[in-house]
Amino acid sequence: MISIPMAGPIVAPPRHRFLRVRYQLLGGLLFAVVLPVLLRSLDGTWVITAQTTQNTVLAAVCAHILGFLAFRRLGTFPGVAAAGFILPTFALTYGFIFAVIFFFRIDYSRFQAGGSFMLSTLWYFGWSIAARRVVRHRLAVVPGGNVSGIERIQNVVWHHLSSPDQAVAGINGIVADLRADLSDAWERYIADAALAGIRVYHVKQVTESLTGRTEIEHLSENTLGSLNPNQFYLSFKEAADRLGAVAVLVLLAPVLALIALAIRLDSSGPVLFRQERMGYRGKVFTVYKFRTMRVEEPAGDGRESAMTRPGDDRITRVGHVLRHSRLDELPQALNILRGEMSWIGPRPEALALSRWYEDELPFYRYRHIVRPGITGWAQVNQGHVTDVGDVLEKLHYDFYYIKNFSPWLDLLIALRTVKVMVTGHGAH
Structure with a gap:
């Protein structure tokens, strides 16, 4: 049996459970959809079985999930303070879903729908504030090639490596110029990091994702293919x-x-x-x-x-x-x-x-x-x-x-x- 050497000096940061998609979405649905129903049920259990309540719950679930997916997708673009788009994003999804319900003359509770919308925005505002305090990108930079000046990109903690034996703890990934002629020691370091579950990024890929700019020095077949719009x-x-x-x-x-x-x-x-x-x-x-x-x-x-x-x-x-x-x-x-x-x-x-x-x-x-x-x-x-x-x-x-x-x-x-x-x- 052949054992694969792992990158000993590289330690990935601990993952926080509450940042996982299922916890974000499940918590949001419970807080923004189930809670308004429970509050209304204080007037009597008949509220839960009413057709109006069920219609509202189904519509709120659809609007909440659409808003969550849009919010997460917008947050992946560089330079986006995702919290600033929570209110308009959920306003669009809730507005669209309940406009469809209104158009088809389906009965629903305006109080419950409005409460679900406000609690959805409140939940993700709170989650966004908590996430900013817990998570910050920490990237290690392998010397060699075109990596100079990358530290000018803000909102990232950069660790410039000086030796393949250097110990770095709590990093989210490794950045290297994969087109450069790196030494055998650094290539083994990068390979071991990948085997240890650490993400390895080409410097151009990281620069593009953090700045929102695609720099092209030469048009190649692969470049043209990736730039052709859908x-x-x-x-x-x-x-x-x-x-x-x-x-x-x-x-x-x-x-x-x-x-x-x-x-x-x-x-x-x-x-x-x-x-x-x-x-x-x-x-x-x-x-x-x-x-x-x-x-x-x-x-x-x-x-x-x-x-x-x-x-x-x-x-x-x-x-x-x-x-x-x-x-x-x-x-x-x-x-x-x-x-x-x-x-x-x-x-x-x-x-x-x-x-x-x-x-x-x-x-x-x-x-x-x-x-x-x-x-x-x-x-x-x-x-x-x-x-x-x-x-x-x-x-x-x-x-x-x-x-x-x-x-x-x-x-x-x-x-x-x-x-x-x-x-x-x-x-x-």
Whole structure:
């Protein structure tokens, strides 16, 4: 019998039972669904057997489980303070489930449904606070290759190893540049760690998961394959985008008319701003926005006039309000209806800027593999940028969005965008 040597100096941190999925979900269901029923049963046991109560319990269980799954999925994306999305996430799932019940005229208890919703958010707020105190990522870094500077990533305790014999206790994983030419001793160390149940991460994988950026130095067959978006979701999203555009244009027609009137009264010029931009699959299209700047003749090659600098004196009084609230973007519902844009995706650049970036940045054109959006992953993380260096970072965010193209990421971007619109924080 051959014994497999284990990594003696490597000790994994103890696992906390309450962090396991079954304890989180079971505790949440008991606290948020069963407890309201028990409180109502104080009026009599007949409450438990009533059809209204049973309908409410079934709906609350479905809404709670959906909210739990969405909350956990959103929390896996980098830079997400999951606690901040508990309330809107459960509001969406409870609102959706009980809207369906209301539509089909099924009897339910509003008191019990409201109590279940409030207790669900309270449970996961408490769990999130407790988890932050107990759990913190501790990663050991193997020297060699491209691992320098990784300690700049925050919210992680980094342990830089100096020797394969170094004892490290309580780590969650080991980070190494697996493409580097490591010594035999370090390769044995990594192999022993994997056999001991310690997760081993490639440095690029860790950087991507903690920063929300996908950096690409060379396009390879594997890279292109991993960056191709899910075609089924791409088609589904296009249909949902167009339905949303119709709803916005119909329901917000009075608001659009008032904004148009305010623009005409504030400054001379057309209500709508039109500009050629690079779009889906590299096709040029005309984007529509409410005009927020004074009308001026473009200077030079059009690149400077296409850039909006912080504190730009061309922005009108009404324009400041529209930009701060993002209401200037609403006419792009027309572009969405025509299939040129999406609600969520990489922002389309002005034609002059796009051609400049293509000349300066490798792989820039690859961002056009999905439809451009009114808001996107780069916008909620970075904001508006124009300099080439910042655009390269923006490109990394765009690639991360394409690689992780999913309804969960779109939901997260939508929630962050609503937060920007309501609070104004992060608006440019």
